[in-house]
Amino acid sequence: xxxxxxxxxxxxxxxxxxxxxxxxxxxxxxxxxxxxxxxxxxxxxxxxxxxxxxxxxxxxxxxxxxxxxxxxxxxxxxxxxxxxxxxxxxxxxxxxxxxxxxxxxxxxxxxxxxxxxxxxxxxxxxxxxxxxxxxxxxxxxxxxxxxxxxxxxxxxxxxxxxxxxxxxxxxxxxxxxxxxxxxxxxxxxxxxxxxxxxxxxxxxxxxxxxxxxxxxxxxxxxxxxxxxxxxxxxxxxxxxxxxxxxxxxxxxxxxxxxxxxxxxxxxxxxxxxx
Amino acid sequence: xxxxxxxxxxxxxxxxxxxxxxxxxxxxxxxxxxxxxxxxxxxxxxxxxxxxxxxxxxxxxxxxxxxxxxxxxxxxxxxxxxxxxxxxxxxxxxxxxxxxxxxxxxxxxxxxxxxxxxxxxxxxxxxxxxxxxxxxxxxxxxxxxxxxxxxxxxxxxxxxxxxxxxxxxxxxxxxxxxxxxxxxxxxxxxxxxxxxxxxxxxxxxxxxxxxxxxxxxxxxxxxxxxxxxxxxxxxxxxxxxxxxxxxxxxxxxxxxxxxxxxxxxxxxxxx
Numbered sequence: 001x002x003x004x005x006x007x008x009x010x011x012x013x014x015x016x017x018x019x020x021x022x023x024x025x026x027x028x029x030x031x032x033x034x035x036x037x038x039x040x041x042x043x044x045x046x047x048x049x050x051x052x053x054x055x056x057x058x059x060x061x062x063x064x065x066x067x068x069x070x071x072x073x074x075x076x077x078x079x080x081x082x083x084x085x086x087x088x089x090x091x092x093x094x095x096x097x098x099x100x101x102x103x104x105x106x107x108x109x110x111x112x113x114x115x116x117x118x119x120x121x122x123x124x125x126x127x128x129x130x131x132x133x134x135x136x137x138x139x140x141x142x143x144x145x146x147x148x149x150x151x152x153x154x155x156x157x158x159x160x161x162x163x164x165x166x167x168x169x170x171x172x173x174x175x176x177x178x179x180x181x182x183x184x185x186x187x188x189x190x191x192x193x194x195x196x197x198x199x200x201x202x203x204x205x206x207x208x209x210x211x212x213x214x215x216x217x218x219x220x221x222x223x224x225x226x227x228x229x230x231x232x233x234x235x236x237x238x239x240x241x242x243x244x245x246x247x248x249x250x251x252x253x254x255x256x257x258x259x260x261x262x263x264x265x266x267x268x269x270x271x272x273x274x
Numbered sequence: 275x276x277x278x279x280x281x282x283x284x285x286x287x288x289x290x291x292x293x294x295x296x297x298x299x300x301x302x303x304x305x306x307x308x309x310x311x312x313x314x315x316x317x318x319x320x321x322x323x324x325x326x327x328x329x330x331x332x333x334x335x336x337x338x339x340x341x342x343x344x345x346x347x348x349x350x351x352x353x354x355x356x357x358x359x360x361x362x363x364x365x366x367x368x369x370x371x372x373x374x375x376x377x378x379x380x381x382x383x384x385x386x387x388x389x390x391x392x393x394x395x396x397x398x399x400x401x402x403x404x405x406x407x408x409x410x411x412x413x414x415x416x417x418x419x420x421x422x423x424x425x426x427x428x429x430x431x432x433x434x435x436x437x438x439x440x441x442x443x444x445x446x447x448x449x450x451x452x453x454x455x456x457x458x459x460x461x462x463x464x465x466x467x468x469x470x471x472x473x474x475x476x477x478x479x480x481x482x483x484x485x486x487x488x489x490x491x492x493x494x495x496x497x498x499x500x501x502x503x504x505x506x507x508x509x510x511x512x513x514x515x516x517x518x519x520x521x522x523x524x525x526x527x528x529x530x531x532x533x534x535x536x537x538x539x540x541x542x543x544x545x
Contacts, residue, residue: 001451005351009363012348016370016422019381022391026384034384035391075284082281094281097288100296103472103528105480107497108517111504112295115514119298141291144284198372204483209504222376223483238377245372249365257361 024242027235034235044236051233054221058237061218064132065200068139073193075140076147077185083148084155102145110209113138117210130212138210139203143196150192154185187259194252198245299521302514316515323499323516330496331523333410334478337417341425341474342467344418349429349466353436364430371423379416379487386412386488408490416484417474424473432466433459465535472528480520496520 022034027045031038048054083094101109113134121129162184166176182189204219211220222234306313320327352363370378385391386406393403406412436459444458482497489495496516503513 002351002354005347009348009351012344012422013366015419016367019378019385019419020370020373022381022384023377034381035387035389035394075287079281079284082278082284085278086281094285097285097292100288100292103476103524104521105476105497105524107480107482107500108299108521109295111500111513111517112299113291114504115298115302115510116291116295118510137291141287144287148284202372202374204374204376219374219376222374234377238374242373245369249369249372253361253365257358260357 020242023235023238026232027239029232029235032232044233045240048233048236048240054218054233054237057216057218057221060215061201064135064139064217065197068136068143068200069193069197071136072140072143072147072196073189076144076192077151077189079144080148080151080155080185081181084152098145098148101142102149106142106203106205107209109142110138110206113141113206114209128212128214130210131214134210134212135207135215135217138206139200142203142206143200146196146199147189147192150195151185151188154188158184187255190255191252194248198248296521299514299518302511303518304515305511307509307511316511317519319512320515320519323496326494326499327496327519329493330479333414333493333495334417334475334481337414337421337478338425338471338474340414340418341422342470345422345425345429345470346463349426349433352426352430353433360434364427367423367426367430375420376483379420379484382412382416382419383407383487386415407488408493410489410493412488413485413493413495416488417478417481420481420484421474421478424477425470428469428473429463429466432463436462468531468535472531475527476524479524 025037026034028040028042029037030041030043083091086094104112114130117129117134121127158181162180163173163176166180167173171179202219203217204223207217207220208223211217218237225231225234303316304312304314306315352360352367355363383390387393388403388405388407390406392406397403440458440462441454444454449457479495480497480500481495482501485493485495485498500513500516500520503509503516
């Protein structure tokens with residue numbers, strides 16, 4: 001059974017990675033057709049770095065995802081601290097609202113925000129409201145739940161006596177927060193932020209509905225490319241992003257591993273069993 | 275405790291950009307596109323799209339079941355590896371989730387096309403090319419491929435947490451390995467199964483890109499219709515009515531699914 005599971009798992013991973021391998025290989029293909037490998041070349045990468053339009057779209061995507069994930073991290077961490085203190089009906093009401101963007105299909109979230117912005121555009125008499133700000137608002141909105149759902153478990157794992165211990169040892173409440181609480185929940189904040197960042201960077205559906213012609217992100221542009229003949233330099237961009245995400249995820253992996261060993265060590269030393 | 279107020283800005287934000295937009299969807303769904311007067315026509319019109327609704331539901335149920343059947347053994351295998359290997363494999367499952375799903379779907383087009391990679395290979399060994407694309411099967415394949423990681427992760431999370439002592443206890447009490455699975459492991463993985471099903475079914479039933487690229491005009495899904503109401507047919511009121519029905523459908527499904535689990539936060543996917 002174990003052997004079967006192993007072979008099956010390998011097959012599934014092959015299934016998951018084949019399309020990506022196709023794209024990675026296509027980025028070194030000198031021909032235009034993905035299905036026929038004509039010869040090895042770095043030309044697509046040279047083309048990519050000469051294409052200022054494409055690079056500025058990548059820049060747009062990065063600006064939006066960095067800003068959205070940072071703002072969502074600050075708002076979301078504050079929210080998690082607040083929700084952690086809530087009880088009963090209020091808490092479950094807030095958690096229900098938090099789950100709405102998670103449960104709602106992206107298309108409904110996108111459509112709902114697009115209609116809201118159209119409404120606001122009429123009310124505020126702004127002719128073309130869709131653009132940078134609407135995109136940023138939408139991204140912050142769908143990033144927030146990821147931060148909260150990553151930070152909340154860290155807060156409930158935290159020993160509630162820690163803050164008091166810090167204050168007994170002479171910390172002011174704000175020192176106790178910044179030196180103890182923030183430190184304890186940091187792994188949750190970081191993994192939430194990274195998750196939000198990657199979600200933002202790759203989001204197509206919601207962005208597609210809330211963006212105008214003035215400010216376009218990379219996935220939205222890729223979608224419009226796919227209606228025209230595909231440009232192979234996109235594959236080069238895919239390959240570079242693959243490498244970047246691989247690095248981000250490996251860093252996350254290491255952080256997580258370090259967090260686990262630290263937790264185990266502190267459990268051994270302090271006997272905190274939870 | 276005044277720290278409760280820290281969540282004030284968040285609650286305001288969610289009210290403005292989650293609750294009010296849903297209200298706006300309601301408003302559009304119940305108003306006429308020209309006069310703005312109250313009407314039920316948009317909702318009544320949805321009846322014409324019933325076959326498309328049913329097809330979306332049926333294809334995504336199929337895809338969800340296949341995902342579950344594929345993901346369970348994989349999640350089980352990962353959960354029984356050494357901790358280091360587990361972390362590595364978990365990362366390998368998450369990596370595709372972070373890569374452009376548009377491009378990965380396009381890669382499938384390149385693989386499945388009539389003159390695509392697979393058919394080139396088939397012709398190379400002297401067989402007839404197969405019709406692999408522009409049918410229901412290709413759409414289901416696209417859904418399974420794109421959403422499989424969302425099934426594997428929650429399953430892995432719950433299977434990993436199962437206390438090995440429970441399995442030993444069941445064995446001591448005379449269960450054979452099949453009974454251990456059906457009486458201990460499977461019931462304990464229900465929260466993961468529920469959240470996996472939700473995480474696959476919801477995006478699958480509302481997709482429009484997969485069906486556009488891998489399907490044909492005969493495999494239009496509800497997402498395609500909603501998209502076209504906003505992007506080409508310009509009837510946002512009908513689009514809003516459809517979004518509303520889709521949303522209610524999904525909340526009902528999720529509500530029913532959550533009946534099977536008691537805890538709200540436990541099976542959530544966190545890194």
